[in-house]
Amino acid sequence: MKKSPQKKNRAGSYQFRKKVTPWCILFIPMACTVWLKYYPIFSAFFISLFNYDPINQPGKFVGFQNYVDIFQMQGYWDSWKNTFILLALQLCMCFLIPLIQALLLNELVRLKKCLTTLYILPALIPTSVNVIIWKWIWHPDYGVANQIVKFFGGQPQTWLSDPNLVKFCIIFPGVLGGGLTVLLYLSAIQGVSTDIMESAALDGCTGFGRIIHIILPNISFMVFIQLIMCVITTMQLLDVPYMYASGGPSGASTTQGIFIYNAFNQDLNYGRGSAASVILLLVIAAMTMIQMRFEKMEKE
Amino acid sequence: MKKTKHRTKMKLGKSERGLKIVAVVVSLIFAAAMLYPMIFAVSSAMKDNKKIYEIPPKLLPDAANSLSVVLDYSEVKGDEKELKDKMLQDNIVTMFGVSQKMQEDSIMEIKVYGVKDGETVFYSRAHQMKLQMEKDYGIYKGTAIKTKVLLHGDRYIRACDSIGYEFDMNGVSEKAPEGLGTKFSEKVAKIMDEKYQTTGELVSVGDKVKNFLNLESFKYYLQMPAYIYPESEAVQNFGFMTFVFNSIIVIGFAMVSQVILCSVCAFVISRKLSKRAGQFVLLFFLGGMMVPFASIMLPQLIMYREMGAYNNYAALLLPFLYPYGFYVYLYKGFFDQIPGSYFEAAELDGAGSFYLYTRICMPLSKPIISLIALQTFIGNWNDFFWAWLVTEDQKLWTLNVALYNISNNVATKQNALMGLAVVTITPVILLSILFSKQLKQSIVASGVKG
Numbered sequence: 001m002k003k004s005p006q007k008k009n010r011a012g013s014y015q016f017r018k019k020v021t022p023w024c025i026l027f028i029p030m031a032c033t034v035w036l037k038y039y040p041i042f043s044a045f046f047i048s049l050f051n052y053d054p055i056n057q058p059g060k061f062v063g064f065q066n067y068v069d070i071f072q073m074q075g076y077w078d079s080w081k082n083t084f085i086l087l088a089l090q091l092c093m094c095f096l097i098p099l100i101q102a103l104l105l106n107e108l109v110r111l112k113k114c115l116t117t118l119y120i121l122p123a124l125i126p127t128s129v130n131v132i133i134w135k136w137i138w139h140p141d142y143g144v145a146n147q148i149v150k151f152f153g154g155q156p157q158t159w160l161s162d163p164n165l166v167k168f169c170i171i172f173p174g175v176l177g178g179g180l181t182v183l184l185y186l187s188a189i190q191g192v193s194t195d196i197m198e199s200a201a202l203d204g205c206t207g208f209g210r211i212i213h214i215i216l217p218n219i220s221f222m223v224f225i226q227l228i229m230c231v232i233t234t235m236q237l238l239d240v241p242y243m244y245a246s247g248g249p250s251g252a253s254t255t256q257g258i259f260i261y262n263a264f265n266q267d268l269n270y271g272r273g274s275a276a277s278v279i280l281l282l283v284i285a286a287m288t289m290i291q292m293r294f295e296k297m298e299k300e
Numbered sequence: 301m302k303k304t305k306h307r308t309k310m311k312l313g314k315s316e317r318g319l320k321i322v323a324v325v326v327s328l329i330f331a332a333a334m335l336y337p338m339i340f341a342v343s344s345a346m347k348d349n350k351k352i353y354e355i356p357p358k359l360l361p362d363a364a365n366s367l368s369v370v371l372d373y374s375e376v377k378g379d380e381k382e383l384k385d386k387m388l389q390d391n392i393v394t395m396f397g398v399s400q401k402m403q404e405d406s407i408m409e410i411k412v413y414g415v416k417d418g419e420t421v422f423y424s425r426a427h428q429m430k431l432q433m434e435k436d437y438g439i440y441k442g443t444a445i446k447t448k449v450l451l452h453g454d455r456y457i458r459a460c461d462s463i464g465y466e467f468d469m470n471g472v473s474e475k476a477p478e479g480l481g482t483k484f485s486e487k488v489a490k491i492m493d494e495k496y497q498t499t500g501e502l503v504s505v506g507d508k509v510k511n512f513l514n515l516e517s518f519k520y521y522l523q524m525p526a527y528i529y530p531e532s533e534a535v536q537n538f539g540f541m542t543f544v545f546n547s548i549i550v551i552g553f554a555m556v557s558q559v560i561l562c563s564v565c566a567f568v569i570s571r572k573l574s575k576r577a578g579q580f581v582l583l584f585f586l587g588g589m590m591v592p593f594a595s596i597m598l599p600q601l602i603m604y605r606e607m608g609a610y611n612n613y614a615a616l617l618l619p620f621l622y623p624y625g626f627y628v629y630l631y632k633g634f635f636d637q638i639p640g641s642y643f644e645a646a647e648l649d650g651a652g653s654f655y656l657y658t659r660i661c662m663p664l665s666k667p668i669i670s671l672i673a674l675q676t677f678i679g680n681w682n683d684f685f686w687a688w689l690v691t692e693d694q695k696l697w698t699l700n701v702a703l704y705n706i707s708n709n710v711a712t713k714q715n716a717l718m719g720l721a722v723v724t725i726t727p728v729i730l731l732s733i734l735f736s737k738q739l740k741q742s743i744v745a746s747g748v749k750g
Contacts, residue, residue, distance in 0.1 A: 021653060022572035026581060029565050032622040037588035043599035101330055107323035117736040118331055124728050126682050128703040129721040133337045135707070136344065136714055147356045176334045180743050187744040207315030236592040239684045243704055257594035264598050273598050281595040288590050
């Protein structure tokens, strides 16, 4: 009788320890995540409420004045416009290419292995290298692009220095396709059950018919996920336009990311930059939500 | 019966064959289009400083010429020291003069021999890129190539030391060559006679086609950062390798920290927590990963600056110190599949959590570790903006930052830039071809773009 509470107590402490230990181990990584990832978000929101002064922090409290300010700025809306034009170009010119490559790759027999490796390479070439090569191709005097234009009897262009063409020039290298997306599509295509394929073949659905009527409907989910991924990544485009044209000429390639960067690097207006950050975060979060919703739907 | 079967087969074959042909042709066009920029980069890297600015650009570089100039000093009076001084002067005048005036002729290498009384007493050799670098960033930066300018002060001595030479009154190891082509002898003789007069008498000029000299350019491209950024000691000593080294440190650290951190987290989530708590923790980590960089870059920079993590390795490495949610997710999927009886058996024998993790989980998860390491590499190899924001010192630049900065330097020649670009991607391309099987598996297994 006397022993029982003690025993219970000891068992309790064991249970308690078993429950607490994992959290103790997880504490450090979780704290680091909060510190390095979640805290900056709140910090961005906090800074956006101030007329931020880096020396006498945090400066004057202005409420939502920064948000009102950027909504009235022409440059801000221009940068959204640029972002959406880039997005539209990306979707029109580049989005379907990896899908086509994967569909055709699936039909090959001998070249398949070799070409798959080749298609991975663009993913491993860093943007800086790509930019160096393509800047040279777009060069107005010595570049290949103008030679091709001249060959077809057109007028030489200034490409990256032309506000009307710069967005096209930034997106165009993606037309070559490749990258990891091809592999993802390919694995999705190979995942389509052979039963369906065989029964379709018996019914006379072969060749292009098979691609259009059988394969595409079966991988439509993958295409959709990639579409959202493409939208999300293009929305936060930062290094690529920056390295090609540093947001110029005359702001024609200033995306949201570059707008934020310029706000605190050129205008030294931390509050405004943070306000733009918060809005971008909300937009991207909304898109991620949509993506997750669809992924969940597919699982069910 | 047999005939109809045959016919249907033919009919099936027709549309299939159409598709096959289209697939092969279009795929090959894509492959060619994708290879073109790479081949173009390699060929541009091997062109010389004049040919790179040729219109229209050629796909292949020209043949590289090696030029040997023999000067005779039999008539020159004076002791050894004076003779040497004269030879050094002549050496510089010849090299820079010829390379300046004969840019059209793809002269990639100039050798200068000094002969006295039938004995070769002086030998010096310079690659065109070396001369170009001295002209663009080095001793002769921003000067006109004229005899007086070349020989002003102790410039020629420094230049000779930088190029390298041999001098010995008893004869040097390299002998003046004979039986070379004489394509350029008249031209060189004219140039030297008119503009760049030497003390020694011009005896012969020989040329030879040596195409591997185009490849030797790469050696000088790698040294080039040392010329562009002479103020940084590390870059001065190691050239382009400084940046390679930095990239290796950053990516290596990222790989190690992600492999360890994520596995610990996933182990705890998978084995120690209830399902609901595990789900919650996983979402917590995944949420952290989905925050777009563009929107936290500013506060992150302010925070790091306040901590003193700015313009040092801490700033480059700290961002990898939290577990990427996606990798935790991948690990968890793997750990969930390890049979629970392993752990129960070990626990009955009194094994602690640490033992379970190090002795049971880790040895079993070799495939997943390589997958995570590869994913981390693909994901961070391309990382530019953060490293660019936090580094000011050249000695901290990673490859991407360095390439971007060098490409923005006005004096940089395009062939050098392409050369550095090629040097950067070649090892990665070779490795990816070697490990293409693992790479493909890891990409497909992860299912999400790096």
